[in-house]
Amino acid sequence: MSSKFSFLERIRSLAIVSLGGFGVFAAFSIYNENEKFYKQFVLPAVYILQPEQAHNLAVFVNKHSLLPQSSFKDPDALKVKLFGKVLSNPVGIAAGYDKHGEAVKGLEKMGFGFVEVGSVTPAPQPGNKRPRLFRLLDDQAIINRYGFNSEGHERVYKRLADVRFAQQHNGVVGVNLGKNKRSADPAEDYVQGVKTFAHVADYLVVNISSPNTPGLTQLQEKQQLKNLLRKVVAARNKLPAEHKPPILLKLSPDLTSEELQDVVEVVRQKDTHVDGFIVANTTVKRPHTLKSFHYKKEQGGLSGLPLKDASTKMIADVYRLTNGMDIIGVGGIYNGKDAYDKIRAGAKAVQIYTSLVYEGPTVVTKIKQELVELLRADGYKNVTEAVGADVYKRQPKWSF
Ligand SMILES: Cc1cc2nc3c(=O)[nH]c(=O)nc-3n(C[C@H](O)[C@H](O)[C@H](O)COP(=O)(O)O)c2cc1C
Ligand SMILES: *[C@@H]1O[C@H](CO)[C@@H](O)[C@H](O)[C@H]1NC(C)=O
Ligand SMILES: *[C@@H]1O[C@H](CO)[C@@H](O)[C@H](O)[C@H]1NC(C)=O
Ligand SMILES: CC(=O)N[C@H]1CO[C@H](CO)[C@@H](O)[C@@H]1O
Numbered sequence: 001m002s003s004k005f006s007f008l009e010r011i012r013s014l015a016i017v018s019l020g021g022f023g024v025f026a027a028f029s030i031y032n033e034n035e036k037f038y039k040q041f042v043l044p045a046v047y048i049l050q051p052e053q054a055h056n057l058a059v060f061v062n063k064h065s066l067l068p069q070s071s072f073k074d075p076d077a078l079k080v081k082l083f084g085k086v087l088s089n090p091v092g093i094a095a096g097y098d099k100h101g102e103a104v105k106g107l108e109k110m111g112f113g114f115v116e117v118g119s120v121t122p123a124p125q126p127g128n129k130r131p132r133l134f135r136l137l138d139d140q141a142i143i144n145r146y147g148f149n150s151e152g153h154e155r156v157y158k159r160l161a162d163v164r165f166a167q168q169h170n171g172v173v174g175v176n177l178g179k180n181k182r183s184a185d186p187a188e189d190y191v192q193g194v195k196t197f198a199h200v201a202d203y204l205v206v207n208i209s210s211p212n213t214p215g216l217t218q219l220q221e222k223q224q225l226k227n228l229l230r231k232v233v234a235a236r237n238k239l240p241a242e243h244k245p246p247i248l249l250k251l252s253p254d255l256t257s258e259e260l261q262d263v264v265e266v267v268r269q270k271d272t273h274v275d276g277f278i279v280a281n282t283t284v285k286r287p288h289t290l291k292s293f294h295y296k297k298e299q300g301g302l303s304g305l306p307l308k309d310a311s312t313k314m315i316a317d318v319y320r321l322t323n324g325m326d327i328i329g330v331g332g333i334y335n336g337k338d339a340y341d342k343i344r345a346g347a348k349a350v351q352i353y354t355s356l357v358y359e360g361p362t363v364v365t366k367i368k369q370e371l372v373e374l375l376r377a378d379g380y381k382n383v384t385e386a387v388g389a390d391v392y393k394r395q396p397k398w399s400f
Pocket of ligand 3: 119207250252281282283284300301302
């Protein structure tokens, strides 16, 4: 292939060539709700592709809604109210999968209760050099250092506006805001994001994911967070009432407990108050239990199974420290039990990414079915009743 052929065009033709087979397999495995079939036949075929090509192919499949609708109908027990919106189920797709807002409807069809688009940066940027995505098969994990490749605000906004305004669309969509690598003023990048996406997003996410910026003391970090949040919150508050989306903070699992306490103290103040948290982003740590010798030394953020327990523990910490603020729990969820653990630790909703790669699209339905069973077994009528069940709250619900 000539180098004039852009990467996107190559993916497009690759997708067209391989979709015949892939699409049929995937469709078949969904129709039969048959995860073994996906694991034995579809996944190995997908593994032949470079990880990034496989990801692009999957987004392509979602974009063109090539998967049939999952046959599972969300029961009332899975309904949750989050930030004034009703989710038909609490399982969302995490940021980084549909970075450019191309696959919202396909993902909803797959059974997700909500979709988080992004991270989106103001100007388009290419991200890091390839390779930048590594599969740690033995660990059911991924290391990525995409470096926030983004098509930029304008293009992503147009796509979302198409979905949201053109047809009646009542799905819940969040937008994860990023900053440009060469930004002179990061806070301004997030403010731009708030202004651009406020009326197409049900919630917005800013991150303070990178811990320990070299050279900054804890006090300086805290001051930086205050400055950032003050501007972001002010920008949101200036918007007209019908377009004032809640703002969530996405946290790094690598924050120390002192840093976490600082964050909570900041968000308690009125002018830097956020509406909830996403816990957690990928980790830069490498647990010594990792088995994949081949890739574990690659730089980047680690996601998937090795992140599970640290993320659940952090959810409980945030729930306790904030006296029950809204949390979306994410990190290493592979089944209904994993989702239930995060809900009992204080998450009102959850998200997945890495398990979708390893288990295929049927994992969404599997998580939902198992969650329904677990709630029923413990006598809960719905998800909300189980939120925070494992956490001691300083201020019990019934006291004033
Ligand atoms: C390939 C890849 C790209 C990601 N890109 C982003 C991103 O752009 N913004 C973001 O906030 N999180 C990003 N994440 C983090 C996920 O949203 C999520 O927090 C993390 O993967 C943990 O969930 P999981 O274990 O279910 O994958 C990315 C994760 C992966 C695996
Ligand atoms: C969950 O059940 C409780 C009753 O226990 C009810 O008050 C609440 O409205 C239900 N939540 C949703 C979202 O249906
Ligand atoms: C998430 O964590 C990675 C490192 O693990 C970091 O590079 C990135 O900036 C963080 N934030 C987001 C939004 O992904
Ligand atoms: C996508 C994005 O903007 N990520 C940022 C998250 O926050 C840290 C610290 O503020 C930045 O270094 C990242 O670039």
